[in-house]
Amino acid sequence: MTNPGRTTRPVVVLDVVGLTPRQLRQMPRLSAFAAAGARARLDPSFPAVTCTVQSSILTGLEPRDHGIVGNGWYFRDLGEVLFWRQHNGLVQGEKVWDAARRADPGYTVANLCWWYAMGAATDLTLTPRPIYHADGRKSPDCYTVPAALHTRLTRELGTFPLFSYWGPGAGIASSRWIAAAARQVLRADRPDLTLVYLPHLDYDLQRFGPASPEAGRAARELDEVLAPLLTAASQAGATVVVLSEYGITPVSRPVPVNRVLRREGLLSVHEQAGMEYLDPWTSRAFAVVDHQVAHVYVADPSDVDSVRSLLAGQPGVAEVLDGPGKARYGLDHERAGDLVLLAEPDSWFTYYYWLDDAHAPDFARTVEIHRKPGYDPAELFLDPADRFVKARAATALARKAVGLRYTLSVVPLNGSMVRGSHGLPPTDAEDAPVLLTSAPDAIGADRIAATDVKSLLLRLAEVEPAAAHPRTAGD
Numbered sequence: 001m002t003n004p005g006r007t008t009r010p011v012v013v014l015d016v017v018g019l020t021p022r023q024l025r026q027m028p029r030l031s032a033f034a035a036a037g038a039r040a041r042l043d044p045s046f047p048a049v050t051c052t053v054q055s056s057i058l059t060g061l062e063p064r065d066h067g068i069v070g071n072g073w074y075f076r077d078l079g080e081v082l083f084w085r086q087h088n089g090l091v092q093g094e095k096v097w098d099a100a101r102r103a104d105p106g107y108t109v110a111n112l113c114w115w116y117a118m119g120a121a122t123d124l125t126l127t128p129r130p131i132y133h134a135d136g137r138k139s140p141d142c143y144t145v146p147a148a149l150h151t152r153l154t155r156e157l158g159t160f161p162l163f164s165y166w167g168p169g170a171g172i173a174s175s176r177w178i179a180a181a182a183r184q185v186l187r188a189d190r191p192d193l194t195l196v197y198l199p200h201l202d203y204d205l206q207r208f209g210p211a212s213p214e215a216g217r218a219a220r221e222l223d224e225v226l227a228p229l230l231t232a233a234s235q236a237g238a239t240v241v242v243l244s245e246y247g248i249t250p251v252s253r254p255v256p257v258n259r260v261l262r263r264e265g266l267l268s269v270h271e272q273a274g275m276e277y278l279d280p281w282t283s284r285a286f287a288v289v290d291h292q293v294a295h296v297y298v299a300d301p302s303d304v305d306s307v308r309s310l311l312a313g314q315p316g317v318a319e320v321l322d323g324p325g326k327a328r329y330g331l332d333h334e335r336a337g338d339l340v341l342l343a344e345p346d347s348w349f350t351y352y353y354w355l356d357d358a359h360a361p362d363f364a365r366t367v368e369i370h371r372k373p374g375y376d377p378a379e380l381f382l383d384p385a386d387r388f389v390k391a392r393a394a395t396a397l398a399r400k401a402v403g404l405r406y407t408l409s410v411v412p413l414n415g416s417m418v419r420g421s422h423g424l425p426p427t428d429a430e431d432a433p434v435l436l437t438s439a440p441d442a443i444g445a446d447r448i449a450a451t452d453v454k455s456l457l458l459r460l461a462e463v464e465p466a467a468a469h470p471r472t473a474g475d
Contacts, residue, residue: 010190011194013194014243015245026215026216027223029230033230033438034242038442041435045450047291049246051116054115054245061092063336065093068091073335074335080280081373084115086118088117096454097122099454107461108124109193112124112185113126114197125144126181128160128165167380170199170203175200186232186236186238200222201218203218205218210250234438249431251419252346253316254347254418255317257317258287258352258374261310266307267353271359275362285307288374291375295337350374366409378414435453
């Protein structure tokens, strides 16, 4: 990929998710980097969740224009709630690499674990992707473009540590692996733009809260991993941008909004083998929850007012957005719910829709990010109510190790342990995400919007894209 005859300046963007001033104080190496360059508060788009904010950063657009209204939503044309889709075609609008290539057709890009990586017009791609075996087993692995990159990375670094990327075992190993992969790509391929996602702060800040001793330890662990990556970027002659999508704030109250709808006869389920499953086809209203935001889909417009009144009065619900409210937050897109709920600052929304744990679906007790109709941070925990949970987890992993089928049924059906969440617009600078850059004069203000990062990256790359062609109705 190297083209020594070109003058474009390389840029490396490190998405240190969960980075705020509170965490930065625990990170001496990254603090020194910030002191030598420029720093600003980053104002995320709404909701402040991974897929939405990353899409705003890469397109310069609000969710009303790029269409990523959360980490998942109800796909009305499919009749299904789907989370953590991976195809880049879901993101509407021009991406930063498209804009750069209007000025420099040879502009090269590496995407290392930013979301919606599959199908993107990037030159190098790395994204987590398990092996889904025919017998139902799931093995750790990743997807790369080109395919040879998979061989290169796994030969040098070993198998991608998927079970350290999310779940009860989530920890520093996945961020260490991704950072090492980024160093290899910078050394061997020298892309013009390298996007790197480092998730480590996401885990213990949600488990224990952003001011906990565990959060401080996680920040120090990640700081050690960042040091050689910052050095590698400097050796590549790159301008470095470090940013976060959101800040995690303390919470103590899970809000079971779907149970409220069910008790009112608005949410329907169907039953199989004694287990209850959300039935979006026959439900009059149901919520797709995403941290501190919930999209409520209402089948009959005549029910909207009554559903709004019902939910507005629930403890933990701060605001219910209708059409004008969604427009005020830049969320007026057809994928968004008919109503959107904002939690109180100390609250977050659970996806639970069953009224008796005996009828919960079997996937509820597992790490299953694709089958649950909502985000479930309880997946970061082993069930404390099960005194044999560690033994059962060890047995399941032993079966996995020898190639046998297994069920890692260890996740609690209770969100009360969660101590950190996000999604709301930040109100305190201490808990707001930050943007740091090695270019001292790059920002020129003490705040920058997520939608302005795309233009910042183009300036740092020293490319001036030609005017985009107007979009036609068929685009």
